[in-house]
Amino acid sequence: MSNLRKWAPFAAVMLVFWIIAVLMWQSTGVIFYLFNFMYIGTSIGLGSMVYTILPKKKKPAGRRLTLFLVGGYMLLFLGFFAHENMQIEGFFFYLLAGFFAGSVLHYTIAKIFGPFLFGRAWCGWACWTAMFLELLPYKKSQGRMPGTWGHLRYVHFSISLSIVLFLVLWSGYRVQVGGITELYWLLAGNAIYYSTAIPLAFVVKDNRAFCKYLCPITVFLKGSSRFSLMKVRGDSDKCTECGACARNCPMDIRIPDYIKNDARVLSTECILCQTCINTCPEAALGLSFGFDIGGRGLLHEKKM
Ligand code: SF4
Ligand code: SF4
Ligand code: SF4
Known part of the structure; x- marks a missing residue:
């Protein structure tokens, strides 16, 4: 009975993804949506099952399994293979182009509306940036940097949005859905994130420093x-x-x-x-x- 209670939140999240999978498939006729959301929901279910079964001290391994199953899929399959720019700039580009798929769908579900139900579970259980950051040695934080460091995330958000607006409105840049340019954006975005997040973690001795001070996605997530x-x-x-x-x-x-x-x-x-x-x-x-x-x-x- 107690295990059932522990599983309930994960089962609820999994069910939400499965419902989305069927609804998206039925409304668009695109079978990929069925595969995509079923995969994500099942990964969450599998990871949470391992998490629930493991003894307390080993539980983080179950959570990290989900991080790699979901985050790795998004980065490697959707990003590198399908050339979908899953970075925040990709979301802005697609949104401005009126293209409601890929990044827009991902941000809408995982980072804008989903958190009304499951908070920042994305950050704890699925983010492809965090899946590597969690492997760094500083798992226990010594506390936050005092002052306004956390405001840097808003600066980062503004820079990302400004670059996109400049390119679209002033330079006439048009997003190429599934094109090689999307892959370059994704590679550049991830290179910037990791080359900032990893040294920062070592400097302030905190694996999650990037999440606390610099990640622009938190602007959506926190809201x-x-x-x-x-x-x-x-x-x-x-x-x-x-x-x-x-x-x-x-x-x-x-x-x-x-x-x-x-x-x-x-x-x-x-x-x-x-x-x-x-x-x-x-x-x-x-x-x-x-x-x-x-x-x-x-x-x-x-x-x-
Ligand atoms: S302080 Fe935290 S860890 Fe200690 S008993 Fe209370 S809830 Fe549990
Ligand atoms: S704060 Fe940003 S980098 Fe950190 S886990 Fe959340 S989305 Fe990923
Ligand atoms: S972020 Fe802190 S408060 Fe939230 S679930 Fe993790 S340990 Fe608990």
Whole structure:
């Protein structure tokens, strides 16, 4: 029964993908959509099954399996093989061209509307940038850089959007769906991300530094995940305020402070990785469905 409860959130996400697969296939007649969304949903199901079966200490391996199954598929198959620019610039290009497929569909489901249901699960379970970043040595963060470092993500977002607007509106650039130029955009985008994210992780000793300060996609993710139905909830009767969850949270969220305030983890920095749930010695944390408005970032800052 308890395993059934643990599986329910994953099963819900998997079901959503399967419904999307059938709806997209039926409405467009394109069989690829059936394969694409069934694959993603099944990967999430498989990864979560492994995750649920594994003992607590090994659970991150189950999550990383999903990261590689979904993230790897998007990068290698959709990106490198099918020449789909899955970077944020690809989304802007396709949107401006009025082409509602590929990147636009991906961003709409995983990064704009999906987070109303499953928050930033994309970041914890599927992102192809994070799948490599998580292999770096700094899994435990020492806290956030104080000040306004997180605002750099908005600068990055603005630069990406400005480049696209400039090319489309002033230079007359037109996106070539499935063309080799899309592959070049994808390669360049990923090269920039990795060549920034990996050194940054080593400099600030934090695998997820790019996610915290520089990733432009968080502009979308943080907006809709405020309202996420799925969030981490703590049980104040069980919590002893030992702080183990917060010390292990890769996003530096002060989880016990939310529990004290009788609130779910409302921070839009939460990537639903469930590290806190697996770390808690009192089994005081779990995933929950409900409605509340997030955004209150109770975060642990590094002492400089
Ligand atoms: S913040 Fe950006 S790089 Fe990090 S996991 Fe989310 S989408 Fe990927
Ligand atoms: S609060 Fe828990 S689920 Fe959210 S990012 Fe931190 S460890 Fe992961
Ligand atoms: S690890 Fe568990 S008991 Fe300790 S502070 Fe976090 S929720 Fe409370």
